[in-house]
Structure formats: structure tokens, C-alpha cells
Amino acid sequence: MDWLTTVDHKKIAILYLWAGGLFFGIGGLEAILIRIQLIKPMNTFLDAQTFNELITMHGTTMIFLGVMPVIFALMNAVIPLQIGARDVAFPFLNALGFWTFLFGGILLNLSWIMGGAPDAGWTSYTPLSTTTYSATHGVDFYTIGLQIAGLGTLIGGINFLATIITMRAPGMSYMRMPMFAWTTFITSAIILFAFPAITVGLVLLTFDRILGANFFEVGGGGNPVLWQHIFWIFGHPEVYILILPAFGIISEVIPTFARKRLFGYSSMVFATILIAFLGFMVWAHHMFTTGLGPVANALFSVSTMLIAVPTGIKIFNWLFTMWGGQVRFTTPNLFAVGFIPTFTMGGVTGVMLASAPADFQFHDTYFVVAHFHYVIVGGLVLGLFAGLHYWWPKMFGRMLGEGLGKWTFWTFIIGFHMTFFVQHFLGLMGMQRRVFTYLPNQQFDLLNLISTIGAGLMGVGMLFFLANIFLTSRKPADAANDPWEDGRTLEWTIPSPPPEYNFKQTPLVRGIDAFWKEKTAGHKGMTPSEPVGSIHMPSATILPFLMSVGIFIAGLGFMFSRDTFSSEALSFLFNNYIVTGLGLLITFGSMLMRSLYDDHGWHIEPEELEGR
Amino acid sequence: MTTAHAEAVNGTLPHEPEKATLEGRNKVLAFWLFLGGEAVLFGTLFATFLALRNQTNEGPSANELFHLPLVAAATFLLLVSSLTSVFAIQAMHRNRPALLRSWLLVTVVLGAAFLGLEIYEFSEYVRHEEFGMTTSAFSSAFYTLVGFHGAHVAFGILWISVLIGQLVRKGLTVVTAPKIYVSAMYWHFIDVVWVFIFTVVYLLGKVG
Ligand code: HEM
Ligand SMILES: [Cu+2]
Numbered sequence: 018m019d020w021l022t023t024v025d026h027k028k029i030a031i032l033y034l035w036a037g038g039l040f041f042g043i044g045g046l047e048a049i050l051i052r053i054q055l056i057k058p059m060n061t062f063l064d065a066q067t068f069n070e071l072i073t074m075h076g077t078t079m080i081f082l083g084v085m086p087v088i089f090a091l092m093n094a095v096i097p098l099q100i101g102a103r104d105v106a107f108p109f110l111n112a113l114g115f116w117t118f119l120f121g122g123i124l125l126n127l128s129w130i131m132g133g134a135p136d137a138g139w140t141s142y143t144p145l146s147t148t149t150y151s152a153t154h155g156v157d158f159y160t161i162g163l164q165i166a167g168l169g170t171l172i173g174g175i176n177f178l179a180t181i182i183t184m185r186a187p188g189m190s191y192m193r194m195p196m197f198a199w200t201t202f203i204t205s206a207i208i209l210f211a212f213p214a215i216t217v218g219l220v221l222l223t224f225d226r227i228l229g230a231n232f233f234e235v236g237g238g239g240n241p242v243l244w245q246h247i248f249w250i251f252g253h254p255e256v257y258i259l260i261l262p263a264f265g266i267i268s269e270v271i272p273t274f275a276r277k278r279l280f281g282y283s284s285m286v287f288a289t290i291l292i293a294f295l296g297f298m299v300w301a302h303h304m305f306t307t308g309l310g311p312v313a314n315a316l317f318s319v320s321t322m323l324i325a326v327p328t329g330i331k332i333f334n335w336l337f338t339m340w341g342g343q344v345r346f347t348t349p350n351l352f353a354v355g356f357i358p359t360f361t362m363g364g365v366t367g368v369m370l371a372s373a374p375a376d377f378q379f380h381d382t383y384f385v386v387a388h389f390h391y392v393i394v395g396g397l398v399l400g401l402f403a404g405l406h407y408w409w410p411k412m413f414g415r416m417l418g419e420g421l422g423k424w425t426f427w428t429f430i431i432g433f434h435m436t437f438f439v440q441h442f443l444g445l446m447g448m449q450r451r452v453f454t455y456l457p458n459q460q461f462d463l464l465n466l467i468s469t470i471g472a473g474l475m476g477v478g479m480l481f482f483l484a485n486i487f488l489t490s491r492k493p494a495d496a497a498n499d500p501w502e503d504g505r506t507l508e509w510t511i512p513s514p515p516p517e518y519n520f521k522q523t524p525l526v527r528g529i530d531a532f533w534k535e536k537t538a539g540h541k542g543m544t545p546s547e548p549v550g551s552i553h554m555p556s557a558t559i560l561p562f563l564m565s566v567g568i569f570i571a572g573l574g575f576m577f578s579r580d581t582f583s584s585e586a587l588s589f590l591f592n593n594y595i596v597t598g599l600g601l602l603i604t605f606g607s608m609l610m611r612s613l614y615d616d617h618g619w620h621i622e623p624e625e626l627e628g629r
Numbered sequence: 630m631t632t633a634h635a636e637a638v639n640g641t642l643p644h645e646p647e648k649a650t651l652e653g654r655n656k657v658l659a660f661w662l663f664l665g666g667e668a669v670l671f672g673t674l675f676a677t678f679l680a681l682r683n684q685t686n687e688g689p690s691a692n693e694l695f696h697l698p699l700v701a702a703a704t705f706l707l708l709v710s711s712l713t714s715v716f717a718i719q720a721m722h723r724n725r726p727a728l729l730r731s732w733l734l735v736t737v738v739l740g741a742a743f744l745g746l747e748i749y750e751f752s753e754y755v756r757h758e759e760f761g762m763t764t765s766a767f768s769s770a771f772y773t774l775v776g777f778h779g780a781h782v783a784f785g786i787l788w789i790s791v792l793i794g795q796l797v798r799k800g801l802t803v804v805t806a807p808k809i810y811v812s813a814m815y816w817h818f819i820d821v822v823w824v825f826i827f828t829v830v831y832l833l834g835k836v837g
Contacts, residue, residue, distance in 0.1 A: 183651070229764050237763070238684030
């Protein structure tokens with residue numbers, strides 16, 4: 018019950034972590050199934066339809082339900098602590114964001130047992146995704162599930178923007194914020210400006226499919242390429258939503274374990290902003306082959322290649338941070354250092370793809386699959402592993418085992434390169450992506466076998482990680498405030514895990530790497546910026562959960578509003594939008610409750626603080 | 630924050646009650662951010678409409694369909710309602726809750742009148758012009774864009790009505806003031822969107 022009503026950012030972080038981990042596991046199993054099907058030519062392990070459903074659900078699940086929530090988990094766990102705040106700006110919205118994400122994800126995955134999963138790829142290109150070619154409810158689960166989950170993400174983004182703008186501790190100017198806070202800030206801004214585009218896209222597709230609108234129906238005057246524009250105006254910024262937080266994590270881990278301040282801090286900030294800005298200008302590099310014409314193709318080629326400049330700045334800054342430092346290869350740092358070459362390889366193939374004439378060859382082959390897995394898995398997922406191992410003691414009060422951590426790293430990264438390195442060559446030799454099998458004797462056989470074995474090895478790496486979590490959870494929670502001993506930022510100045518109010522006294526920040534600065538000045542902790550006083554806390558509430566349940570019911574109701582059911586009563590309920598209305602009633606009713614009854618919260622008094 | 634609360638309890642409201650507490654300031658800031666997202670939302674809808682507005686699929690075109698006098702009347706109502714919501718905020722800043730309530734009420738009534746005209750307009754198109762959601766890409770884009778705006782108006786009406794109720798029950802405090810301020814921002818925003826709709830959908834439809 019406590020978990021259903023919590024508004025504490027640290028608990029919401031853990032909820033995000035478990036939910037994201039669960040979906041990541043589902044997506045991973047789907048990947049393994051895909052790879053088993055591709056282990057040899059003309060394999061009959063899966064049929065074509067199931068294969069299509071699996072690649073669609075794998076991609077969609079991984080991106081929207083797997084890695085995004087883990088990113089949000091780390092942001093929630095760390096950002097308020099890093100900026101010296103007692104909570105986020107909107108604890109209630111924070112909970113609401115989580116629950117809408119979760120119910121959106123559940124809705125999407127219900128498709129497996131309710132008449133078939135979506136099968137038009139994670140990009141759901143029209144006309145493939147219109148009712149003509151996707152006749153089951155699969156794509157409806159996609160549009161409505163993602164709509165609901167996307168709402169949660171948008172709420173989260175606004176919350177973090179406001180939190181970082183207004184809740185920073187005294188003395189923490191923007192240019193003294195830790196890099197992870199910076200990348201969270203910029204990522205949230207991208208979310209704010211990118212997600213509404215996909216919201217609209219999904220609405221239009223839903224209307225086409227359920228209300229018979231003609232946005233993408235050529236027969237009614239619609240335009241299928243319009244979908245691609247809308248999708249990628251969102252979709253390309255989305256990849257920066259994914260990678261920027263990883264950049265932030267790497268920028269925290271590397272300086273800590275090099276015992277040196279981040280090289281080129283201001284250029285890092287500048288590069289982050291530039292990447293975000295350029296990220297909105299390049300969407301049509303996904304559409305070179307749709308016939309935009311040479312001028313558009315040239316412009317989008319050049320703008321895409323430009324992004325390599327700020328990204329390159331970052332790579333060199335990380336290298337220079339390690340240069341001459343006293344580098345310790347702990348598990349988090351292994352992941353962070355492993356990230357650098359792996360991500361760089363993905364960046365290089367990205368520049369290759371950005372060349373429009375070359376892309377006509379690469380498009381929709383395994384070369385593309387290799388590219389984006391190098392940036393997403395080799396970039397983001399390695400970054401997330403670095404962050405999880407790094408902040409685990411802060412979140413749970415227990416250090417993950419170093420031995421198993423290293424096993425996780427080595428199996429995962431070797432498996433990763435085995436899986437995806439060979440796919441570059443498969444793609445260059447002409448193997449198409451999203452096709453459920455291939456003919457023998459095209460020199461695809463051996464490379465595919467290697468790829469599948471590699472995928473299995475990554476699975477083993479995940480098992481090591483799970484074992485590590487399990488074994489750790491049985492140890493006493495005795496992690497020190499600053500368990501890595503070289504912590505530089507504010508989260509390491511308070512207990513692990515932190516008390517519910519985070520900081521007994523808001524700290525005074527006197528420079529970049531606030532904690533490190535105090536350490537070098539010979540101080541044990543931060544100077545407080547206020548006397549010990551009564552702390553105001555928000556009350557727990559079930560309303561965010563209820564609001565999300567309402568949206569979930571409304572979504573299901575709308576999806577089946579044009580169906581005929583075997584039972585009269587069911588048909589009546591759905592066809593007259595009674596189910597939809599009921600769901601909306603729950604949601605709006607909860608909103609009304611929230612609006613009418615003020616939350617006065619509660620206080621923790623100084624005497625209690627002393628007692629703890 | 631505590632002083633602001635004390636003031637509110639004593640009946641001496643600070644000059645800008647919406648910004649008196651951290652919660653209030655956060656709310657206003659977040660609402661600006663939210664409106665940024667809304668701008669992208671409507672921007673995408675406008676772009677879609679512009680791309681599809683001539684795809685009439687042998688159904689009625691914009692030129693045949695629209696009657697500017699009706700739309701102009703609706704525009705007038707909505708613009709005036711924006712003005713009355715400014716008066717409401719001024720009344721709030723002068724700490725006159727009764728006046729504030731009246732202006733909010735006028736705003737809501739004007740908004741409802743606008744919505745009534747829109748519903749009338751849509752039903753005319755559907756009944757007499759055979760112009761429905763499924764007629765053409767143009768019709769789909771029209772109903773989606775204008776309907777989205779209409780739904781925003783409807784939500785605004787409900788929201789401000791609830792706020793009027795809160796004003797009656799709780800009075801003007803540092804808790805209710807930010808809500809009212811933010812709802813006025815929302816109302817201006819949908820007004821601005823309507824100005825664009827009037828230009829891009831209706832005027833352009835008549836001439837282009
Ligand atoms: C962990 C090991 C992973 C393996 C073994 C794996 C494997 C695969 C395979 C075999 C495909 C199908 C390629 C095709 O036929 O087009 C695929 C597609 C895809 N994967 Fe992964 N993947 C993994 C992780 C991830 C992660 C972490 C993400 C994102 C966060 C991701 C995102 C995608 C996307 C977006 C697609 C495209 C789906 C589509 O074509 O609609 N993958 N992956
Ligand atoms: Cu892109």
C-alpha cells in the first residue's frame with residue numbers, strides 16, 4: 018500500500034527501476050527469440066507473423082518501457098540529491114508520471130493475450146499500420162498504450178525542468194551543477210518539445226484506425242509520408258533523450274574514479290545544449306529514400322554530420338579527464354570506460370548513414386540495426402549499468418558485489434560486440450532487417466550464428482547482474498555516506514539511503530563538485546545554509562494511481578468501441594462509449610478531488626530530526 | 630512561506646498572491662513549460678492541416694463550407710472572454726474576491742457561448758453538407774485541429790467553474806490564487822491558438 022501512495026522521489030525511483038527492469042527483461046527475452054529464429058537460414062522456429070510481432074514489441078518495449086524508465090529511475094534517485102533539494106518540485110505529479118507510464122506499458126503488453134501484438138515495426142509506418150494491412154487490434158494497443166505511457170514521460174519532463182530551475186540549493190548556480198543534472202535538464206527540455214509531436218501523430222493514427230479518418234489514407238486524400246515526418250520529428254530527438262542522460266552518468270563516474278575534475282566542464286555544457294538543438298534539425302535523415310529530393314537530402318545530411326562535432330568534444334573531454342588521473346577500474350568505471358569506444362563506433366556508423374547517397378545502400382539493412390544498437394546498447398545501456406552500479410549504494414544502502422559486477426561487465430560487453438559487430442557486415446552484404454528468415458549460401462550463415470551466440474552471452478551477463486542484486490539484497494544495509502570514497506557531488510554527503518527529507522539542513526554550495534571542494538579544504542561535510550528547522554513534507558496519496566487506472570480503462574474502452582462482442586451487454590457498454598466514459602470519470606473525478614481538497618502535508622520537527 | 634500563510638490567514642493577501650509561495654511560483658513556472666509543450670502540439674496539428682487542407686477528396690472544400698459571419702461572432706466572443714479574464718486577474722491583484730468571481734463567471738459564460746456556436750457549426754456541416762470526419766483528408770484535419778481546440782475550451786470552462794466554486798468555499802488565498810492565475814494563462818493560450826485557427830483555417834480557406 019505504501020508503494021501505491023508514495024510521493025517520495027526516492028521510492029518512485031525504485032518503482033521506476035523495478036518496472037523498467039521488468040519491461041527490459043521482457044524486451045530482452047523477445048530479442049533472444051528473434052535471434053534464435055535467425056540462428057540459421059530457413060529456420061522455422063517462429064512464423065513470419067510472430068516474428069513481426071516480436072521485432073515490433075522488442076523495439077517498442079525496449080525504447081519506451083525498458084530504458085526510459087531506468088533513466089527516470091536514476092534521475093529521480095539522484096537529481097534532487099545532487100542539487101541539494103528535499104524533493105522534486107511536484108511530488109504528486111512525479112507519482113502520476115510513474116503510474117501513467119506503468120499503465121501505458123501494461124496496456125501495450127496486454128496485446129499479447131488480447132488478440133495479437135502490433136506488427137508494423139516500432140516506427141509503425143503507414144500504410145502498413147493502417148487497418149487495411151494491420152487488421153487486428155495490435156496497432157491500437159501500440160497507439161493507445163504509447164499515448165498513455167508518453168503522457169507519463171511528459172509529466173516527468175516538466176517536473177524535472179521545474180525542479181532544476183527552482184529547487185537548487187543556495188550557491189548552486191547553473192554553471193556549478195553536476196553534469197548529470199545538466200543532461201537531465203536538457204533531456205527534459207527535449208522531452209517537452211518532442212513528445213507532443215508523437216502525441217499528435219498517435220492521435221491521428223488512432224483516428225484513422227478507429228474513427229475512419231483519412232490522414233494517412235491515400236484513397237481519401239491523405240499522405241502516408243506525413244506519418245514519417247511526424248514520427249521522426251519526435252523520433253530523432255528521442256534518441257537524444259536516451260543518450261544525453263548516459264553522457265551525464267559517464268561524466269559523473271569518470272571524474273570520480275580518476276580523482277580529477279571533469280575536463281572542459283563548460284564545453285561539456287555547451288556541447289549538450291548544441292546536441293539538443295541540432296537534434297531537432299535532422300529528422301529527415303531517416304527519410305532519405307522517400308524521395309525528398311537532393312536539396313533536402315543534402316541539408317539533412319550536413320546538419321546530421323554537424324552533430325558529430327559536439328559529440329566528439331565530449332569524447333575527448335572524457336579521455337582528457339582520465340589522462341593523468343589516478344584511475345580505479347571499479348565496476349561502474351569499467352562500464353563507463355567501455356562506453357567510450359563502443360559508443361564512438363556507433364557514432365562513426367551514424368556519420369556514414371548520414372551521407373544520403375550511401376544511405377540508399379544501407380537503408381533497412383542490418384547495418385542500420387548494428388548502428389543503432391551500438392549507440393543504444395553500447396551507449397545508453399552501458400551508461401545505465403555504470404550509473405546503476407555507481408548509485409546503487411545510495412539508492413539501497415548496499416554496495417553491489419565487485420566480483421559479480423566485473424563478470425557482468427565482461428560477459429555483457431563481449432556478448433554485445435559479438436552480437437552486433439558482425440551485423441555491420443551482414444548489412445553491407447545485403448541482409449535485410451525485419452525479414453523473418455534468409456536463404457542459405459549467401460555467406461550470412463556463420464555471421465548470424467555468431468550473432469546469436471553473442472546475444473546469449475549478453476543474456477548471461479544479465480543473469481550475473483540479477484544474481485548480484487539478489488545476493489546484495491541479503492547483506493546488511495551498511496553502505497557509508499560516501500562509499501566510493503572519492504564522491505564529488507552533494508548526494509555523497511548524506512546517508513545511504515538518504516532519510517525521507519534528504520538534507521537535514523540545506524547545504525551551501527561553494528563551487529563545482531561541491532563536496533570535493535569541501536574535502537580539499539579539509540572539511541568533513543558541507544556547511545549548512547540554514548539552521549535546523551521544521552521540514553514540510555507532502556502527504557502520500559492514492560490519487561495518482563487512480564487517475565492512471567482511469568486513463569487505462571478509458572483507453573481500453575475507446576480501442577474496442579467499434580467491436581461487436583458475443584455478449585450483448587458488453588457490446589452495449591463498449592459501443593456507447595460507456596467504458597470510456599467510466600474511465601474518464603475516474604480520472605477527472607480524482608483530479609477534482611485533488612483540486613478541492615488541499616494537501617497541507619505534514620512536518621518533521623527539529624526534535625525528531627535530532628533523534629534520527 | 631510561513632509569513633505568506635500567516636498573511637493569508639489574517640486576511641492581508643500579498644500583492645501578487647500567486648507568487649507568494651514556492652508552490653505557487655513552481656506552479657506558474659511549470660505551467661509556462663506546459664504551454665510550451667502545448668504549442669508544439671498545436672504546431673503539429675497546424676502543420677498537418679496545412680499539408681492536407683486542399684485534399685478534399687471530392688467532398689466540400691473550405692471555400693464552399695465556411696460562413697465567416699458565424700466564425701467571426703465566435704472569434705469575438707472568445708477574444709472578449711480573454712479580456713474579461715484579464716479583468717479577473719486585476720480584481721485578484723486588488724484583492725476583491727467578489728469582483729474576481731464575477732469576471733470569472735463572465736469568462737465562463739462567454740466560453741460556453743463560443744463552444745455552443747462551434748457545436749452548432751459542426752452539426753450543420755455534418756447534417757447539411759455531408760462533411761464528416763471520414764469525408765476527406767481535409768475534413769479529418771479540420772475536425773481534429775478545430776475539435777482539439779474546442780476540447781481545450783470545454784476543459785477550460787469546467788476548470789474555471791471548479792475554481793469559482795473553490796473561491797466561494799475557501800476564498801482567495803495563496804493556495805487558490807496560483808490556480809486562478811494559471812487558469813487565466815491557459816485561457817489566453819487557447820485564445821491565441823484560436824486566432825491562428827481563424828487565420829489559417831477560415832480566412833485562408835476563403836481566399837486560398
Ligand atoms: C540486449 C540485447 C539486444 C539484442 C540481442 C537485440 C536484438 C535485436 C534484433 C535481432 C532486432 C531485429 C532486427 C530486425 O530484424 O530489424 C532488433 C531490433 C530493434 N532493437 Fe534490439 N536488441 C537488443 C537490445 C535493444 C535495446 C536495449 C534497445 C533499445 C533501447 C533495442 C532497440 C531495438 C529497436 C528500436 C529495434 C527495431 C525494431 C523494429 O524494427 O521495429 N534493442 N534488436
Ligand atoms: Cu535520427
